[in-house]
Amino acid sequence: MTPERKIRIMVAKPGLNGHDRGAKIIARGFRNAGFEVIYTGLHQTPEQIVAAAIQEDVDGIGLSSLAGAHDYLFPRVVELLKEKGADDIMVFGGGIIPEEDIPKLREAGIRGIFGPGTPIEEAVNWVRQNIKPKK
Amino acid sequence: MSLAEKILRGDIRAASRLMRDIDDRMPSAMEELKKIYSKTGNAYIIGITGPPGSGKSTLVDKTVEILRKERKTVGIVAVDPTSPFTGGAILGDRIRMQRHSIDDGVFIRSLATRGSLGGISRSTSDIIKVMDAMGKDIIIVETVGVGQDEVDIVNTAHTSVVVLVPGSGDDIQAIKAGILEIGDIFVINKCERQGADRLEMELKATLEMGPKREDGWMPLIFKTEALLGKGIFELVYGIYRHREKLLACDYLEKKIFERTKWEFLCILDSELRDTIVERLEKDKRLDKIIDDLKRRKANPYSIVEKILEGELKGSS
Numbered sequence: 001m002t003p004e005r006k007i008r009i010m011v012a013k014p015g016l017n018g019h020d021r022g023a024k025i026i027a028r029g030f031r032n033a034g035f036e037v038i039y040t041g042l043h044q045t046p047e048q049i050v051a052a053a054i055q056e057d058v059d060g061i062g063l064s065s066l067a068g069a070h071d072y073l074f075p076r077v078v079e080l081l082k083e084k085g086a087d088d089i090m091v092f093g094g095g096i097i098p099e100e101d102i103p104k105l106r107e108a109g110i111r112g113i114f115g116p117g118t119p120i121e122e123a124v125n126w127v128r129q130n131i132k133p134k135k
Numbered sequence: 136m137s138l139a140e141k142i143l144r145g146d147i148r149a150a151s152r153l154m155r156d157i158d159d160r161m162p163s164a165m166e167e168l169k170k171i172y173s174k175t176g177n178a179y180i181i182g183i184t185g186p187p188g189s190g191k192s193t194l195v196d197k198t199v200e201i202l203r204k205e206r207k208t209v210g211i212v213a214v215d216p217t218s219p220f221t222g223g224a225i226l227g228d229r230i231r232m233q234r235h236s237i238d239d240g241v242f243i244r245s246l247a248t249r250g251s252l253g254g255i256s257r258s259t260s261d262i263i264k265v266m267d268a269m270g271k272d273i274i275i276v277e278t279v280g281v282g283q284d285e286v287d288i289v290n291t292a293h294t295s296v297v298v299l300v301p302g303s304g305d306d307i308q309a310i311k312a313g314i315l316e317i318g319d320i321f322v323i324n325k326c327e328r329q330g331a332d333r334l335e336m337e338l339k340a341t342l343e344m345g346p347k348r349e350d351g352w353m354p355l356i357f358k359t360e361a362l363l364g365k366g367i368f369e370l371v372y373g374i375y376r377h378r379e380k381l382l383a384c385d386y387l388e389k390k391i392f393e394r395t396k397w398e399f400l401c402i403l404d405s406e407l408r409d410t411i412v413e414r415l416e417k418d419k420r421l422d423k424i425i426d427d428l429k430r431r432k433a434n435p436y437s438i439v440e441k442i443l444e445g446e447l448k449g450s451s
Contacts, residue, residue: 003159003160003161003162004159004160005159006158006159006222006247008155027225028225030223031221031223031224031225032218032221032223033221033223034221034222034223035223036217036223036224036226036247037224037226038226038229039225039226039227039229039230040229040230041229041230041231041233044233045237047237048233048236048237051236051237052229052233052236054147054148054151055147055151055236055244056151056229056243056244056245057148057152057154084148085148086148
């Protein structure tokens, strides 16, 4: 066999807002970077996101939020991953996230945070540098 | 504890990790598969295939709903295409089935084709084995959106379901070879659309005129509106009827024999090729051979013959 580790990333939209343009653009950017992207669609609960991430054995979860509930939803995903013993899955997020929320999110275990206007390459490079596919 | 042992004890993470190792072709995966092989062969495997956008994922979602009401546990393998240019993929079949992800009785795995052309990925049959070892009663394999000739699913599933939608071509499309020959069951989805009745008639005529099948089964046709859940109950019972028929005429045994043979030959094929390529690459022999071929100093047929003679010498 010729082994090849592919980076697998889940892009998910937790919560109630229905605007998924950003999530789709980032998913496409990741695809073009050669990653396998599992896209789970709108209105996901943190429980659904974490269950899916475990079944799909992803290396990282990218969360998108535009509706202001990120300060609850993002940390909740990290918490659930810990509960399930899956905290090796890295969580990052983007969307409309006020500057003053960022330190709290980082503290809660969100490793990368990307605000509006982030070039796709920046997110791709961040993934390449921070997420190493499983050994 | 090995992944295999953990899986047999019901560890979900171990199962998804082994699936990853299989897909990434890690040598360790084969060791684990050796350990679970004897525990597999119990699940009933349903293949769902059809053109892009015909509603396969939605049909799977609704089918699972019924299977779960009957307390059956379900594994789902959903395949989407890999980009031939970047190697990346967007796996979006889950979107339609996400509500089942928090149900412990359901395990969904998305796969990319990674260059396979038959409608499923090279890893699909091994990933099915992991779900089988997890104890899933029924495993549903959803192929990539197919056109006419991606029929590998037949060699993987016990019952193959072909999904069609009205308005996708004239009656000649229905008499061509390929996916229309592989269906044990046909679904005309989005049947509220114009042309559903005509498609049903044409399909029926094609199937009735076709050669009699070895197993004596006459493919069933169901009209569904998957989004609204219409016709799904009938479809599920159609699948059961096919299964009963296979069991009643001992054809299931034959089918399993064929499937096992296909799988064995696939493994033999890829392992032989990989082993030989690896050896040729190790001492740069491969580049030299290609160079000779390019300049027509040698021909590929004789070289392959020579390699085979050399490799097989001394082995049985």
